[in-house]
Amino acid sequence: MKTSATREQIIEAADQLFYQQGFAHTSFSDIAGVIGISRGNFYYHFKSKDEILDAVINERLQNTQDMLDMWEEAASTPAARIRSYIHILLTNRDKIMRYGCPVGTLCGELAKLDHCERTESIRLFDLFRTWLRHQFTQLGHKEDADRLAMHVLAWSQGVATLANAYEDKDFIDQEIQMICTWLEAYTPPAKRPQHSSDALH
């Protein structure tokens, strides 16, 4: 059985709805309604709702890894690659203002539900963490690489949370600018690009 078309549709619709409404608040009826199938035949493709969640997380893991690989090739310097990460705040700005960060909100919800898939969801954070750490290592930060990666992760998470609460476009833009300015202090002077820098940090 290759990956069935219906199965793919279910995963995609669930992916969207889990993000927009949360996992627990999304029902089979919701998913079925979106793609126009009967509620009954979910169990031909999945054994349980949790298994759909597992498939959604794996889908996101794959997509995230692909995105990171793409950034790795597209951007020429580690600093530019980190900026690629920061700029998803801008690319997904409207969705973040409505639904928050898909990774942070999922991990948060599964933590509260004490759900067994919680561990899996954290692997999404791991992907970014490892990738960012790698970039900082390339910037010459041996000891601090992981701490800096966590710092960037936390920073972007905080921006997403407050952008979601206040639905504030300008706040996102400002913080992105601050992160980029902060980042320049961790870029080797030789490779440092010439930006305007009224450094806040």
Add this chain to the structure above:
Amino acid sequence: MKTSATREQIIEAADQLFYQQGFAHTSFSDIAGVIGISRGNFYYHFKSKDEILDAVINERLQNTQDMLDMWEEAASTPAARIRSYIHILLTNRDKIMRYGCPVGTLCGELAKLDHCERTESIRLFDLFRTWLRHQFTQLGHKEDADRLAMHVLAWSQGVATLANAYEDKDFIDQEIQMICTWLEAYTPPAKRPQHSSDALH
């Protein structure tokens, strides 16, 4: 009708459970089980579940305001007051690692549920935002006061989100240190206390 004892018990139990399990995932049975009352007499004290949520938010608003007022008196300088805020990350460290930030996670959940109490929950953020802004204003930051307040809010939210995901004590401690160090740069030199400062920012 003064505030009934049972009513207070319901609000307090709901407050805890909404934090630990989330609002949607907490049932009347859950609350009833905790305080040992029947499921039936909720509707003597509240008209609906949403009204309980409203009462819980108002309770939190009151407690938060009291806490801010206390900090206002207890700490002698604006910088010390801001540090009071930062240190709730330390005081509530264990709970944050298990359940995240009570404000951030509630706002996030209500945003996904598109719940009518969402606006009320954001007032919790407003309380901190206004208070922090006031402190930064006192530090002499006229134009930037609100941006700096939002920055501190976002930073602490990010720390809570990742601390929750990774259940990492040390990460919280490190970030608190970073925030305090960062804060020194915004404290007038005359009043600036002598701390060790291997500044990361």
Add this chain to the structure above:
DNA sequence: TAATAATTAGGACAAGCGTCCTAATGAGTC
């Protein structure tokens, strides 16, 4: 003590949920 009001317990209710079962439909092969 008797009467009245406040408070509670317990269950009924309709609706929605995840799950499961079975008959019907579809596509592809002999």
Add this chain to the structure above:
DNA sequence: GACTCATTAGGACGCTTGTCCTAATTATTA
């Protein structure tokens, strides 16, 4: 056309949910 297998639709199921109703209980007052 007949057969087989994959896929689907539709509904039944047991359970839980928020909500509501009513009788019982407790507290308060006369």
